[in-house]
Amino acid sequence: MFETVLKCTKCGKEYSLASGIYKCEKCGAPLDVQYDYDSIRDLIEDNDSWFREPPRVWKYWMFYPVSNLRKIVSLNEGGTRLYRMKNLEKKLGFGKLYVKNEGENPTGAFKDRGSSVEITKALEFHAKKVVVASTGNMAASVSAYGSKAGLEVTIVVPEGTPIGKLVQAVVYGAKIKIHGSTYDESLAESERMAREEGYYLTGNYHYRVEGQKSTGFEIFDQLRFDSPDWIVVPIGAGTHLRAIWKAAKEFYELGLIEKLPKIAGAQIEGYDAIVRAWKERKPITPIKEKKPTVASAIAVKAPVDGENVIKAIDESEGYLGAVTNEETMEAGMMLGKEGLFVEPSSATALALAKTMREEGIIDKDESVVIVATGHGLKDIKTWESFIKL
Template identity: 75%
Template sequence: MFEKKLVCTRCGAEYPLASGIYKCPKCGAPLDVTYHYEDIANLIEDDDPWFRESPHVWKYWMFLPVKNLKRIVTLNEGGTRLYRLKRLEEKLGFGRLYVKYEGENPTGAFKDRGSSVEVTKALEFHAKRLIVASTGNMAASISAYGAKAGLEVTIVVPEGTPEEKLTQARVYGAKVEVYGKTYDEALAEAERKAVEEDYYLTGNYHYRVEGQKTTAFEILDQLRYNVPDWIVVPVGAGTHLRAIWKGVKEFHRVGLIEELPKIAGAQIEGYDSVVRAWKTGKPVEKVEKKVPTIASAIAVKKPVDGENVIKAVNESGGHLGTVTNAETAEAGLMLGREGIFVEPSSATSLALARKMREEGVIEKDESVVVVATGHGLKDVKTWERILSGNFVV
């Protein structure tokens, strides 16, 4: 409706929306969907009933690249609650502390936001079958939305992917292929099969960004357009952080907010390529060694959106940091004591926010939203190991 074109996030090359490409043909970087923002701004009036509508992904249809809203593929994703953690904010010294709990999405993870948009676009492009590489959460999500759309789904996962997530995908009817020892190897295989075997490739690409940016829209909506000082996000592929930054900038561009938050990204120890690149000013380099981790969902050796994460953090005056298994486990248990059960990877955001507060990066009176990306039932076995005192997977 209001979408305009695709633009390379690195070299600026432009492409039509229906071009069917997944990354820039010139430089290989991720692409970005742009919009006619003046038209969107003119659409939203100050007294519009739209403001009173409860948050959910498709409330923000004018910011989504879909032609026909009557044909969207949806399982009522989004609308996840924003909880204020008063006891933790007092204990840890925050001005205000909130958690955006994405485990409340239909398949238990934030991925559903992107899957709804991505599978809707797949139908627009007349796809018959989908393929995705995943460490589990996206596999389950694409499987669910593919099932809803009546499409065949193949998921490619690395060895060691939590069985809970694979069982979930199989229940939705997906075919599971285990390939390689890392997400990066599974991704290369999925991209190969998409080209050679005529699959529609889903994953951390530009249409997924459009759905996932609604996390930012909902945070701002739920805070009544009072912008928090910080939004802290776990970084695996980096696409969610990139998307959240895009979302807050779009709300700013159309006049819905007057200022921007600072963005922080958390990586788990052993998979901190983006943090190291940000600190040194060097390119993001692939982590060569596979390291035992409790945060399998974000154990990515070379994040596809690593460059865009650094760009977002620098533009916002934000921060990138690494947290340990122990720090992450402790943060997850803190959330548990607040009645919120998250998968270990999700707890990295609170772990980093705590460390940033201790180091003075976050000031005492500042407000912070930590994004918890998935439900704890996604990885019960890892939590059993944590509770037994064994942090090694």
Template identity: 35%
Template sequence: MDYVDERSGRRYPLDPLRWRGDDGAPLTVEVLPGITREQVDTGDRSLWRYRAALPGDLAPVSLGEGCTPLVERPWRGHATRFKLEWFSPTGSFKDRGSSVMISALARAGVRDVLEDSSGNGGSSVSAYAAAAGMTATILAPESTSPAKILQSRAYGAKVDLVPGTRDDTAAEALRRSGETTYASHNWHPFFLQGTKTLAYELWEDFGFTAPDTVVTVAGAGSIVLGLDLGFGELLRSGAIPKRPRLLVAQPANCGPIDAAFRAGPGEAVTTAFAPTIAEGTAIREPVRLPEVLAAIRRSGGATVAIAEEEIARATRELAGVGLYAEPTSATAAAAVDEFRRRGVLAPDENTAVVLTGSGLKAAAVMGTLV
């Protein structure tokens, strides 16, 4: 079993200490065969119930991540199923990736890790590093929600705030990555192995069959890539007959994935950027952009850009039906109407809308919206 650079085809040994190729390209774990219903460990109430689908012989660093609720709520005239990823231990879907990534790094003997994040990734890596007995340094933009910074520090992490944009923070992390182990939720291949369990879990939620569509928000696109990996493996194992379509939302103020998707393969894309209340998506240059676009196209999916006022309205309306989602999450809910308006999403389809993080993670912004 190896890492693969999908852009060049080059292969590398499956070493958790390696997080990118020699030429700087992102890596993934080579294609795995997937599992069937009989291989799910139903006695384990965490993502590790899908351990047979994960690479290597890992000793889990687990806080009970996964097995999040899929609930049906009324949404603008239609019954809609929402996957509540904020039931994860630190309040966001990032715990799936952190659990598997930190488990791999712990097995390799790592004691200190570095992560860069706009908030949720940092607090997640901080928690799992603490659970593994590691020390963590988190780099975050100065504009990061105070609640997320506090959460990382509560787990014992050192948090350094970086002036400028989210991309400035990523650049600073790359500069420091030679000094310690870089446990990046955007770069590390084992992180995607954790996020792919969302696909397995939706398969189980829908009675061991695939939903027709999954609507999600994207920043760097780790959910999109995880869903692509997981559903691809289920297709390979014969557990599902086809891939669900991936319908991907971004804020109009920061939508490089949407802009590149609409431009088409091979087109140069120039995108304007402005601040967004969906801070978890504020990534101008996703490191795996070609792979994210390929995943959406492979599924027969689509993208959409959502205006700030629509994100704010969706945040309020979700709270009005009992779902306290941060604005980043609410972007996916806002997209449901737009995809329906376009005829991309039919009301009678079996659809899951992924709500990635809790409104408790963005208290300052929520206070201006509700």
């Protein structure tokens, strides 16, 4: 409603919102939705009851590029709890430690926030069928929301993808198309289907970013419109971290929070392309080999929003680090003792925060929010192989 144009995150070229493109036609970088923030400010300032509404994805509808609120596709996503971890904060020496538990979303992962906005946009573009290249949480989430909206959903996966990873998407009604031997080949096929066969392309693109901002909005809202000192996020493609930083800047710009958080991003060992590029101040070089990992949900070789992650880290004076498989599983066990069962990829954020505290990057008085992106039942195989009875 208050969106204005699409702008390239790299070269700055602007495009009309009606253009229906997925990335910059000039340089290939991801796009970003721009807004008229003065109008959003006017709307919120005149609306006292808005501040008292419980946090949910669509509470922040004015920050999404959606034209008709009666046509949104929702499964009651968001509104996930922010838990104070008193035992853990004492044990690890944090000022305050919270976990945003994204496993409480309808399909068990943070992706539902983005899918709700993305599938709503698909309907606005009169789509009949959607496609996504994914073998995990994204596939499940797009399938649930696409089917709910009455759309045909096709998931493109590379050969050899274990059936276990696709079960949830199939139950939600998706068709599976096997194409290529790597994720990159599946992704290219999904983009071809969008170009040539009339599919609406879903995945890590700009409309998903807009929905994912709600993780950030809710954290600030749940802290009574205050910002923690740090927000620590696992990085796969980097889209979620980018979105949370955008949310922080938007709330700050509108005077809804008085300070900006520092953002930290966790990658898993073997898939640390962004961390390396950031530390060495060099361009991101995609990972070539496949390595064994406990964090398959974030084991991304060529992160599409890598450069936007580095920009967010630099702007927020934050931090990037890679954690080991062992540190990740140990962090997952620590969360378990606080009553939270998360998928291993989620635990990378706590593993990184623990290291940052030990190294003094996070000060003893600082408040930290960990974003736990998915439910432990999402990746039960990895947990099975770790636990010895």
